[in-house]
Structure formats: C-alpha cells, structure tokens
Amino acid sequence: MVEIFGIPSAALFGQLLIGLINGSFYALLSLGLAVIFGMLNIINFAHGAQYMLGAVAAYLLLQSTGLGYWPALIIAPIVVGAAGILIERFFLQWLYKLDHLYGLLLTFGLALILEGVARHHFGSAGLPYTLPDSLRGGRNLGFMFLPNYRLWVIVASLTVCLGTWFVIERTKFGSYLRAATENPTLVRAFGINVPRMITLTYGFGVALAAFAGVMAAPIYNVSPNMGSELIIVVFAVVVIGGMGSILGAIVTGFGLGVIEGLTKVFFPEASNTVIFVIMALVLLVRPAGLFGRRA
Amino acid sequence: MRKTLGLAALAAALVCGAANAQQINVKIGVLTDMASLYADDTGIGSVAAAKLAAQDFMKDHANFKVDVISADHQNKADIGTQIVNQWIDVEHVDMIADVPNSGVALAVSEVVKQKNKVFVASGPASSDLTGPKCSPNTVHWTYDTWMLANGTGKAIVKNGGDTWFFLTSDYAFGHALERDTMAVVKANGGKVLGAVRHPINTSDFSSFLLQAQASKAKIIGLANAGGDTINAIKQGAEFGIVAGGQKFAGLLIFAPDVAALGLKTAQGLQFTETFYWDLNDGTRAWTKRWDKERNAAGKLPSMNMAGVYAGTLHYLKAVAAIKSAADGKAVVAEMKKLPTDDALFGKGSVRVDGRVLHPAYLFEVKKPEESKYPGDLYHVRATIPANEAFRPLKDGNCPLASG
Numbered sequence: 001m002v003e004i005f006g007i008p009s010a011a012l013f014g015q016l017l018i019g020l021i022n023g024s025f026y027a028l029l030s031l032g033l034a035v036i037f038g039m040l041n042i043i044n045f046a047h048g049a050q051y052m053l054g055a056v057a058a059y060l061l062l063q064s065t066g067l068g069y070w071p072a073l074i075i076a077p078i079v080v081g082a083a084g085i086l087i088e089r090f091f092l093q094w095l096y097k098l099d100h101l102y103g104l105l106l107t108f109g110l111a112l113i114l115e116g117v118a119r120h121h122f123g124s125a126g127l128p129y130t131l132p133d134s135l136r137g138g139r140n141l142g143f144m145f146l147p148n149y150r151l152w153v154i155v156a157s158l159t160v161c162l163g164t165w166f167v168i169e170r171t172k173f174g175s176y177l178r179a180a181t182e183n184p185t186l187v188r189a190f191g192i193n194v195p196r197m198i199t200l201t202y203g204f205g206v207a208l209a210a211f212a213g214v215m216a217a218p219i220y221n222v223s224p225n226m227g228s229e230l231i232i233v234v235f236a237v238v239v240i241g242g243m244g245s246i247l248g249a250i251v252t253g254f255g256l257g258v259i260e261g262l263t264k265v266f267f268p269e270a271s272n273t274v275i276f277v278i279m280a281l282v283l284l285v286r287p288a289g290l291f292g293r294r295a
Numbered sequence: 296m297r298k299t300l301g302l303a304a305l306a307a308a309l310v311c312g313a314a315n316a317q318q319i320n321v322k323i324g325v326l327t328d329m330a331s332l333y334a335d336d337t338g339i340g341s342v343a344a345a346k347l348a349a350q351d352f353m354k355d356h357a358n359f360k361v362d363v364i365s366a367d368h369q370n371k372a373d374i375g376t377q378i379v380n381q382w383i384d385v386e387h388v389d390m391i392a393d394v395p396n397s398g399v400a401l402a403v404s405e406v407v408k409q410k411n412k413v414f415v416a417s418g419p420a421s422s423d424l425t426g427p428k429c430s431p432n433t434v435h436w437t438y439d440t441w442m443l444a445n446g447t448g449k450a451i452v453k454n455g456g457d458t459w460f461f462l463t464s465d466y467a468f469g470h471a472l473e474r475d476t477m478a479v480v481k482a483n484g485g486k487v488l489g490a491v492r493h494p495i496n497t498s499d500f501s502s503f504l505l506q507a508q509a510s511k512a513k514i515i516g517l518a519n520a521g522g523d524t525i526n527a528i529k530q531g532a533e534f535g536i537v538a539g540g541q542k543f544a545g546l547l548i549f550a551p552d553v554a555a556l557g558l559k560t561a562q563g564l565q566f567t568e569t570f571y572w573d574l575n576d577g578t579r580a581w582t583k584r585w586d587k588e589r590n591a592a593g594k595l596p597s598m599n600m601a602g603v604y605a606g607t608l609h610y611l612k613a614v615a616a617i618k619s620a621a622d623g624k625a626v627v628a629e630m631k632k633l634p635t636d637d638a639l640f641g642k643g644s645v646r647v648d649g650r651v652l653h654p655a656y657l658f659e660v661k662k663p664e665e666s667k668y669p670g671d672l673y674h675v676r677a678t679i680p681a682n683e684a685f686r687p688l689k690d691g692n693c694p695l696a697s698g
Binding site: 008011014015018019021022119123124125126127128129130131137138144145147149150218219220221223225226229230261264265268269271272273 | 330331332334335336338465491492493494496497498499501502503505506508509521522525526529530532533534535539549551552554555556557559560591594
C-alpha cells in the first residue's frame with residue numbers, strides 16, 4: 001500500500017473525507033455569522049447558543065409531540081429563527097448605529113443567559129437523541145466506512161450554503177439586501193422596506209444556526225455547552241475567510257475542516273489549536289481575511 | 296490603667312472561650328465544576344450531598360455547626376487554587392471536598408498541604424493522588440484510575456477482549472487512566488495496539504474513531520470522561536464500531552452519562568463504579584433524600600456525589616473525635632484510624648497513603664426493554680471486594696507508605 005508521511009494513503013483519504021464533513025458544520029455555522037455580519041454589521045455571539053437551541057428544540061419536539069428528525073429539521077429553525085426576529089426587534093435594532101462592540105456584548109450576554117437557562121433545566125451531561133432510522137447504517141467505500149448520516153450532512157450543508165450564496169450574490173433580492181447595507185437611505189427611497197428586510201435576514205441567520213443544531217443532534221452530545229465549544233472555532237473561520245464574506249465563510253469552513261482533520265492524524269494533541277494558528281498567520285499576512293473586501 | 300482593663304477583657308474573653316469549648320464550628324468548601332463537562336456528575340449534586348452529610352451529623356452532635364459553601368473551578372487549576380487560598384485564608388474553610396478534574400485536584404492537594412487543612416478528594420480520578428503525589432492532608436474517596444483500569448480492564452481481557460486501542464483525554468486524568476489500564480491489559484496477557492490523545496472537550500471523534508477502526512483492535516478503551524465519552528460512544532454507533540465487531544470499554548462512565556446517551560445507544564457497555572443509586576435499600580433511601588435536597592426532577596446521583604457525602608461524614612466524625620478542625624494533619628490521621636461506615640459504601644477503611652478502601656462493582660448497561668422504571672439503568676455483573684478493588688499499597692510509590 002502506498003504510504004504518505006507514514007500513513008497509508010487509504011486511511012488518509014478517509015481522514016480527508018471526515019475533515020470535509022466536519023468542515024460542512026463549520027461552513028453552515030460560519031455562513032450564518034457571515035450573513036448577519038455582512039448585512040447587519042452585528043457580531044452575533046449568540047450564534048453558538050442558537051445552534052444549541054436548535055438541537056434542544058429537536059429534542060423537545062421528540063419528547064413532547066413525538067415529532068422526529070425530519071419535521072424537526074424544518075420546525076426547529078423556524079421556531080428559533082422567530083425567536084431571533086424578536087431579539088432583533090427588541091434589542092439589536094437599536095444598536096446598528098453604534099460601535100460593533102455593543103452588538104457583540106449584547107449577543108454575548110444573551111448567549112450566557114440562554115446557556116444558563118438550558119443548563120438549569122437540562123443539566124450539563126446532555127440529552128439523548130438518536131439517528132433517524134432512514135439514515136442509519138453506512139457504506140463501505142473500500143478505504144473507509146462512511147455512515148449514511150455523514151453523507152447526508154455534507155449534501156445538506158453544501159445545498160444550503162450554495163443556495164444562500166446564490167440568493168445573496170446572484171438574485172435581485174440579494175442585490176437589494178447588499179445595497180441596503182451600503183446605503184439604507186437610498187434603498188428606502190426606492191420604496192423598499194429596509195428594516196423589515198434586515199429583521200428577516202437576522203431571523204434567517206439564526207435559523208441557519210438552529211438548522212446546524214438539528215443536524216448535529218444525532219451525532220454530537222446535545223448539551224447546553226455544545227455551542228460555546230464550537231463557536232470560538234467558527235469565529236476563527238469567519239475571521240480567516242474575511243468578516244462578512246459569504247463565499248469566504250463557506251470555502252474556509254470546508255478548508256479548515258480538512259486541515260483540522262489532518263491534524264487529528266499527524267498531531268492530534270494540537271487539533272483544537274491548529275485553526276487559531278492559521279488565524280494568526282492569515283491575520284499577519286492578510287488582515288482583512290482571505291476573501292475580505294476591505295483592505 | 297488601660298493595660299489592666301485590656302488584660303481583664305482578655306481574661307474575660309478566655310473564660311467565655313473555655314465555657315464554649317464544646318461548640319465546634321466547621322466550614323466545608325465544595326470546589327466543583329458547576330457548568331462544564333463534569334457538572335452533572337458533580338456540581339450542584341455534590342453540594343447537595345455535602346449538605347446532607349452536614350445535616351445528618353449535626354442531628355447527633357448538637358455542639359457542631361457545619362457550614363457548606365461552594366464554588367466553580369471552571370476546570371482550571373489556577374482558578375481552583377486561587378479559590379482554595381481565599382477560602383482557607385479569608386473564610387476559614389477547614390475542608391475542601393469534591394474537586395472533579397485531576398489537574399485541578401493535584402494543584403489543590405498541594406495548597407491544602409501547605410496550609411495544613413483537609414482535602415477529601417471524591418471527584419478526581421488520578422491514582423497519583425495516593426501515589427507519588429500523596430499528601431498527609433488528602434484522603435481519596437470513591438474511585439481512582441487504577442481501580443477503574445483494574446475493574447473494567449481485567450474483566451474485559453478475561454472475556455476475550457485482548458487487543459486494545461485507546462482514545463485518551465489529553466491531560467493528567469486521561470494519561471493516568473491510559474497508563475493504568477495499559478498495565479492491567481498487559482499483565483493479563485492482552486496487547487495494546489495503539490492510542491490517540493485528543494484535547495478535552497472535543498466534539499467530533501470521527502477522525503479518532505477511524506484510526507481506532509483501522510487498528511483492528513477488539514476493544515476501544517475510552518480513557519476520557521463526561522461529554523467526551525458521550526460523544527465518542529454516540530459517534531461510534533454511527534460509524535458502525537460495534538456492528539463491525541469492535542467494542543467500547545468506557546473506563547470512566549457515570550450514571551448521568553448513561554442517561555444522556557440513552558439506553559438504546561449505551562446498552563451492553565461494561566464499566567466499574569463504586570456506587571449506584573439502586574444498589575440496596577440504603578442507597579435508595581439516600582437517593583430519595585438527595586433528590587429532595589437537589590430539587591430537580593429526573594436527576595440521578597453519581598458516585599462522586601455519594602463520595603462527597605460519605606467523605607464529609609467521615610471527616611466530621613474524625614473532627615468530633617479530636618474535638619478540633621484546626622490541625623488538618625491530625626484530622627486526617629484520625630480519619631485513617633477510624634473505620635469508615637456509611638449507608639452508601641458500607642464498611643471500609645482509610646489507608647496510610649490516603650486511599651479509602653471500599654467495594655467496587657462491575658456494571659453493565661441494561662437493554663431498553665429490561666429497564667422497568669426511570670433510572671433503572673444497570674445490571675450488577677460482579678462485586679469487587681475492597682481489598683482487591685484498589686492498588687496495593689506497595690505499588691503506589693507513596694512516600695507516606697515507605698517512610
């Protein structure tokens with residue numbers, strides 16, 4: 001068997017694929033962050049908590065109404081997204097004119113509150129949530145065993161990411177949205193309801209986080225801390241990709257998943273540090289991030 | 296004149312002090328993980344257990360006033376030692392209890408020794424606490440890595456699980472658990488094919504599981520705990536680890552973890568613990584009281600919480616015997632003299648190195664259809680007597696034992 005750096009090539013392919021799958025979670029989460037930052041100029045620190053709420057909502061739906069994974073994949077993002085809209089209406093809309101720091105502090109506080117409440121109700125050990133029967137099992141690719149669920153994760157994530165990119169960068173609605181961030185007064189003069197558009201955008205970004213949360217529920221431990229563990233990494237992804245750049249968030253999400261996956265093979269102890277090392281390097285060379293528009 | 300007045304006041308104070316000599320105030324600090332990965336295995340539940348022990352003791356000892364305070368060490372050794380320093384210097388805490396996370400516990404043990412107070416370690420796992428790092432001020436309750444390795448490792452190797460691959464949490468606890476289990480596996484004729492160390496609080500184990508799968512080892516030993524173990528087992532089910540003929544050995548699993556996994560995913564897992572709420576009438580009655588004190592529906596007490604209760608009770612008995620909590624070394628010496636006896640661990644003893652000896656049990660998680668009521672999780676597969684459950688004194692390299 002061919003070996004690369006002492007690792008059989010087959011095993012390496014497996015690790016690359018795994019990295020790509022983990023990257024799809026990063027991409028999905030950083031996409032929501034990038035949309036919110038790009039359109040609202042808000043650094044949404046509550047993103048991790050909203051991701052956790054998505055997973056918890058899936059658990060609650062199963063417990064209280066018996067609705068399984070597939071309905072939860074639609075209902076949970078809508079419910080959590082609606083909660084996001086309330087947050088935007090009641091709190092965030094007053095902060096747009098202020099420094100980024102205020103939005104960051106507000107959403108950080110919200111994240112602490114949401115996680116604290118969840119911890120109080122459910123404890124921190126976690127809540128059971130099993131794989132949907134239709135996605136159980138997997139296929140043997142020869143070089144690795146690929147669970148069907150992971151395959152689904154990668155397909156769903158790619159679809160959602162590319163769909164969002166297309167809507168924002170390539171459609172008329174997207175052009176309004178982008179114009180509204182550049183110059184809201186002018187866009188309003190054309191008869192477009194800018195505040196409502198912004199509100200819905202935040203709701204959508206939050207719904208994306210909740211969607212990722214439901215996707216994560218069957219394979220990751222559903223606990224109040226699940227978001228805070230991930231969110232720091234996701235912020236690093238967004239910074240590397242360039243704050244607010246949608247394509248940047250998607251590409252770096254997948255790319256860093258792969259790099260992290262490879263680190264887990266060659267030097268596992270550093271696997272939760274490697275992303276931050278890359279972040280520091282990128283900031284040194286390209287302070288606006290790899291895909292950032294502002295120099 | 297002023298001097299005489301002062302002397303008189305001092306004398307009066309001394310007389311009053313002598314009159315109240317019977318009154319003993321003890322302050323217990325529960326240092327624990329309130330919000331992170333070990334919070335359900337310890338945390339508020341441990342505080343409730345310490346309060347129960349204080350109540351039980353004060354019922355029979357009217358001259359005792361026992362206060363229980365608590366704090367969150369956030370799994371950081373610097374925060375933990377800072378709290379303990381402040382507790383002892385400013386708040387006059389006499390005993391530190393719980394302290395999950397071996398890294399924090401080893402640091403706390405040092406501080407407590409310097410300040411000559413008492414550390415009843417029921418939360419940490421590292422067997423170093425009663426080994427090379429043993430202290431005349433520390434008593435280690437509940438469990439340790441040697442006992443986990445010995446109980447689970449031996450049983451599994453004897454049942455044919457003779458090749459192992461380890462997923463190890465990359466800090467003091469994981470290293471100790473991996474080392475102790477490897478020794479047991481090898482001593483019983485098994486082979487270790489490899490190990491991979493992952494950072495604490497890892498959410499995705501797929502890469503590590505793939506490496507474990509590629510090793511073709513029969514047993515994948517999980518030398519980690521809490522959320523890490525849950526994630527590894529959950530994703531192991533997804534990657535067809537068990538379906539492919541490999542088995543997990545959870546080296547440290549608590550009842551709340553099993554509840555978080557759900558019986559469907561966790562069924563068949565074997566592991567060692569020293570306490571299970573449904574073990575006997577004594578543990579069931581205590582669990583009822585604990586549940587009332589904890590005041591959150593559907594929670595189960597873990598063995599660490601049981602250890603906090605039993606350890607606190609035994610500590611208070613020792614303080615009562617020497618009538619003072621001031622000298623930590625003397626209290627621990629007395630704890631070692633008195634036999635331990637409580638409803639949760641039964642009769643036992645504290646060894647010279649600080650290790651508490653009590654029985655341990657090999658449990659197996661029930662199938663969903665075998666579980667008859669909420670919290671009905673385990674079969675008892677074997678009882679390991681106190682004298683076999685823990686590391687022999689001579690193997691621990693504790694300076695207290697040799698000197």
